[in-house]
Amino acid sequence: MAHAAGVRLPYSDLPSKVQAWVERTLGSSVVSATTQQGGFSPGTAARLVTGSGRRAFLKAVGTSLNPKTPKLFRLEITAMQGIGRLPMAPELYEVYDDGDWVGMLFEDVSGRLPAHPWEQPDADRVLDALAELTDVLNPSPWPDAPVIAVRSRDFLSRWDNVLADGLAVPSWASGRVEELAELARTGLRALAEGKALAHYDLRADNIILTDDRVVFIDWAHPGLAPRWTDTVILHAEMRGSVTLPELPDDPAITGFIAAIAGGLWWGSAQPAPPGIPTMRAWQREHALAHLAWVRERLR
Numbered sequence: 001m002a003h004a005a006g007v008r009l010p011y012s013d014l015p016s017k018v019q020a021w022v023e024r025t026l027g028s029s030v031v032s033a034t035t036q037q038g039g040f041s042p043g044t045a046a047r048l049v050t051g052s053g054r055r056a057f058l059k060a061v062g063t064s065l066n067p068k069t070p071k072l073f074r075l076e077i078t079a080m081q082g083i084g085r086l087p088m089a090p091e092l093y094e095v096y097d098d099g100d101w102v103g104m105l106f107e108d109v110s111g112r113l114p115a116h117p118w119e120q121p122d123a124d125r126v127l128d129a130l131a132e133l134t135d136v137l138n139p140s141p142w143p144d145a146p147v148i149a150v151r152s153r154d155f156l157s158r159w160d161n162v163l164a165d166g167l168a169v170p171s172w173a174s175g176r177v178e179e180l181a182e183l184a185r186t187g188l189r190a191l192a193e194g195k196a197l198a199h200y201d202l203r204a205d206n207i208i209l210t211d212d213r214v215v216f217i218d219w220a221h222p223g224l225a226p227r228w229t230d231t232v233i234l235h236a237e238m239r240g241s242v243t244l245p246e247l248p249d250d251p252a253i254t255g256f257i258a259a260i261a262g263g264l265w266w267g268s269a270q271p272a273p274p275g276i277p278t279m280r281a282w283q284r285e286h287a288l289a290h291l292a293w294v295r296e297r298l299r
């Protein structure tokens with residue numbers, strides 16, 4: 001499935017105060033800044049090289065680009081500080097926050113994104129690494145992390161919005177929206193009981209493969225959830241491309257998939273948010289994939 005993308009801001013267009021912070025932190029002037037595409041967030045995402053040869057990866061955004069994204073960056077900062085040093089996560093060097101602009105300097109992980117559509121060797125490697133990561137993060141090393149079921153309650157309850165707005169649904173789901181809404185409530189209740197720390201935004205463009213590491217990046221949506229949460233999210237993207245292990249025939253998992261489908265389906269009918277023009281098409285495509293999975297699990 002295609003990925004959505006935010007509108008990237010070149011490093012050279014960042015406010016001078018942010019550039020000055022970068023160069024102070026890295027100890028030398030930036031001589032090369034390569035913008036990285038992919039991901040939802042607007043703002044700067046660039047691989048930097050300084051005159052001394054030091055490398056780093058910069059993420060930076062201001063409220064003028066999208067008023068919500070700085071809050072997500074602050075959540076990512078807290079998550080990375082709570083997780084600490086792990087081979088499956090990038091090292092956070094330093095942060096910047098002046099109340100408007102928020103920036104993060106990470107290690108520059110030299111690697112590649114998994115093939116997309118997914119290929120079997122990459123999928124197997126990533127799922128193995130995710131199982132290892134989940135073992136480390138269950139229970140959460142950041143006990144005060146947001147509870148995903150609370151933070152995402154509105155998103156995961158949007159079959160009610162679909163009903164209220166009279167939105168059309170795929171033909172097989174016609175007349176079954178109330179059933180999908182009840183399934184979603186089952187998933188939401190199960191989600192609230194989890195004590196693991198979930199990334200909650202796993203996609204191919206949030207993973208870097210090196211020769212000896214699988215690195216999960218962009219921790220802007222973490223929270224407490226069942227240990228199967230990230231596996232379900234990643235399976236949803238991999239389905240149709242590779243052979244996957246069967247997930248348990250658990251109403252909680254089916255309900256969680258249905259809840260995501262409802263959030264995506266209703267969201268795809270809304271106006272695009274500032275700076276992320278491709279989001280709604282991406283949501284519709286992924287909603288259809290989740291709905292197909294729910295249909296399969298209900299047979």
